[in-house]
Amino acid sequence: MIEVLDPTTEAATQTIAYSPRPTALQGKRVALIQNTKFNSDRLLEKIGDILKAEYGVSEWRMYNKHNASVPAHAEIIEEVKKSADVMVAGIGD
Amino acid sequence: MAATLTSKRFTARDEADAIEMAFDKGWSDGLPVVPPTEARVRAMLEAVRLEPNHQVGFVAHRAVSITAEKVAINAVMAGCRPEYMPVVVAAVEGIADPRWSYHGPGTSTGGAGVLMIVNGPITRELDINAGDNLFGPGWRSNLTIGRAVRLVMRNVCGSLPGLLDRGTLGHPGKLSYVIAENEAESPWTPLHVERGFRPEQSAVTVIAANGPHQFYNQLSNTAEGVLTTVADDMRISGSVMGQPTYVVVLAGEHMKTIAADGWDKKRIRQFLFEKTHNSYAHLKRTQRMSGEIAPADEQKMRPLVAAPDDILVVAAGGRAGAFSCYIPGWGSAKSSQAVTKEVKR
Numbered sequence: 247m248i249e250v251l252d253p254t255t256e257a258a259t260q261t262i263a264y265s266p267r268p269t270a271l272q273g274k275r276v277a278l279i280q281n282t283k284f285n286s287d288r289l290l291e292k293i294g295d296i297l298k299a300e301y302g303v304s305e306w307r308m309y310n311k312h313n314a315s316v317p318a319h320a321e322i323i324e325e326v327k328k329s330a331d332v333m334v335a336g337i338g339d
Numbered sequence: 340m341a342a343t344l345t346s347k348r349f350t351a352r353d354e355a356d357a358i359e360m361a362f363d364k365g366w367s368d369g370l371p372v373v374p375p376t377e378a379r380v381r382a383m384l385e386a387v388r389l390e391p392n393h394q395v396g397f398v399a400h401r402a403v404s405i406t407a408e409k410v411a412i413n414a415v416m417a418g419c420r421p422e423y424m425p426v427v428v429a430a431v432e433g434i435a436d437p438r439w440s441y442h443g444p445g446t447s448t449g450g451a452g453v454l455m456i457v458n459g460p461i462t463r464e465l466d467i468n469a470g471d472n473l474f475g476p477g478w479r480s481n482l483t484i485g486r487a488v489r490l491v492m493r494n495v496c497g498s499l500p501g502l503l504d505r506g507t508l509g510h511p512g513k514l515s516y517v518i519a520e521n522e523a524e525s526p527w528t529p530l531h532v533e534r535g536f537r538p539e540q541s542a543v544t545v546i547a548a549n550g551p552h553q554f555y556n557q558l559s560n561t562a563e564g565v566l567t568t569v570a571d572d573m574r575i576s577g578s579v580m581g582q583p584t585y586v587v588v589l590a591g592e593h594m595k596t597i598a599a600d601g602w603d604k605k606r607i608r609q610f611l612f613e614k615t616h617n618s619y620a621h622l623k624r625t626q627r628m629s630g631e632i633a634p635a636d637e638q639k640m641r642p643l644v645a646a647p648d649d650i651l652v653v654a655a656g657g658r659a660g661a662f663s664c665y666i667p668g669w670g671s672a673k674s675s676q677a678v679t680k681e682v683k684r
Contacts, residue, residue: 248357315442316443
């Protein structure tokens with residue numbers, strides 16, 4: 247018999263506190279996080295307009311990341327905390 | 340007493356069974372691995388005099404701590420000799436560096452490999468190939484050092500093909516992509532010295548990169564002639580619009596031709612920078628840049644890279660043959676920079 251060692255990292259558990267989800271979007275302010283890829287602004291604009299027209303959000307504002315490969319930078323997070331209730335972020339190619 | 344190795348342990352009937360187990364558990368890149376027994380892992384750690392729990396790197400994007408123990412286990416599996424371990428450790432430090440920005444090149448559909456260029460005395464000591472068949476088979480150090488880094492990415496950082504490694508095509512360099520600079524024959528300043536190290540230090544430069552593109556020029560006996568050919572090949576390559584890092588690898592014949600005209604690496608970079616601009620009109624016509632073509636777009640030019648220093652020039656490859664190559668970096672230099680780390684011994 248031989249014994250071998252596990253090359254993978256065992257997942258460390260941590261608790262993440264999620265913000266409470268809103269039950270409705272009526273009157274909420276929406277932040278759209280743009281990853282800067284081509285057409286991502288147009289897609290998010292469309293999403294923002296639908297949220298306004300069909301779900302009654304009060305306004306949307308778009309924020310641009312430094313580039314598609316990094317998380318949203320601190321200024322975006324700070325600004326969104328102050329000026330939005332809900333954010334839409336995602337990535338797709 | 341030596342520090343305890345804390346990784347989970349599995350038993351196998353014999354070596355052959357352990358090799359199969361690595362496949363079954365998803366630990367392998369698709370090739371058989373060397374079973375990581377405690378004795379083999381300890382030999383790796385002793386070669387770098389690191390405690391098992393020493394943090395070699397922390398990938399903030401993944402909240403993953405890469406310990407020396409895990410690097411050692413994966414280096415054993417890759418087939419490294421213990422004396423290769425300092426290079427593996429330096430390369431892992433490189434890809435965990437925030438400037439390399441792991442999440443992009445580690446995950447992207449763009450399918451980056453980790454090109455590792457090794458400089459300094461360790462390249463001779465470990466027989467890291469800088470000559471014939473540069474990117475091909477035949478050298479244990481070239482093939483296992485890069486493989487170890489990729490296994491760390493897979494097993495520790497979670498870059499599993501189809502899951503958190505979403506490369507659309509990938510390329511063979513994702514198995515191992517290690518070269519040394521041919522400092523013994525090069526007339527130029529070695530890459531690591533250009534990047535702030537002393538010649539007697541050893542260092543590894545990691546670059547998120549596509550595959551090598553070979554070019555051919557058997558006609559010209561001038562620096563300008565050879566470099567005009569590579570510039571013409573490079574001009575439309577890689578992501579074109581991204582302005583990534585580029586590596587230009589000049590092999591024996593071209594190296595001698597260019598050096599005979601007295602050109603240094605700085606002049607090569609400047610020439611290639613200037614000769615790889617594209618007109619806005621061409622970029623729009625070929626659907627790489629959005630928008631309608633305006634009359635002024637025929638004269639308006641966009642450089643392939645943001646600055647001449649984003650072209651890394653390396654002397655390497657066989658002595659015979661009028662071939663050299665260029666390697667487009669992944670994405671953009673803003674998203675992932677080339678990072679050089681000292682190989683500590």
